Amino acid sequence: MQTRTPTIHTEAPDTSGFIPRSNSLAGSVYEAIFAQLMALKIPPGARINVDHLVRELNVSQTPIREALGRLEGEGLVVKTHLIGYSAAPQIARRRFDELYQLRLLLEPDSAARAALSMDDEKLATLREAAGVMGRRDGTDERLRYSTFARQDAMFHDCILAYAGNELIRETLNHQHTHFHIFRLMFHSRVTEEALDEHEALLTAFAAGDASAAEKAMRVHLEHSRDRLLPAFD
Ligand SMILES: [Zn+2]
Structure with missing residues (x-):
């Protein structure tokens, strides 16, 4: 299959x-x-x-x-x-917490590593991944949302690829994290704020600043988690 x-x-x-x-x-x-x-x-x-x-x-x-x-x-x-x-059923609150714990352990460090390996070509790829969806542009909100879910998955996967640890990349890919997370809530805020956070990451990557990239990823993941928590109320 x-x-x-x-x-x-x-x-x-x-x-x-x-x-x-x-x-x-x-x-x-x-x-x-x-x-x-x-x-x-x-x-x-x-x-x-x-x-x-x-x-x-x-x-x-x-x-x-x-x-x-x-x-x-x-x-x-x-x-x-x-x-x-x-x-598929909604992910349970416990699984959600576990998923973000796992991401917070792996992705900020990966962002730091990616920043150290950054070059123009990689940066261009990341920019494209982060920006293809653009801001609200009048397209169908539902389509926009599902496309962003895929873009977000791609953006994070690119960073893991540039970080260079295939085991970490496979582990996170295997969770289909983004697809489950985006199904928690259908809200434009989820995409708008995430785009700002992706921009902060791009700025750190452009500067080749490992500690700024690590911090930007941590902030992004924490905010992402907090944005979605109301889905469990
Ligand atoms: Zn993201």
């Missing part, structure tokens, strides 16, 4: 898995369902009715089942015998 988990170990980060693929039908169907999951139009735990999607997206069952299989590989969809597909 094809999944989006980056497993190619090249020197340059393989981010192809995070970029919407070709304009093929299967790709478009995947993106449509991904956006519905991210923006909670299909809420965590909800049954996913294939026939309903067939009517809504006006396609046959084949690309839908293909997309659902891919989303299953990404941990966003679960398939239950005799029941069918449903959206």
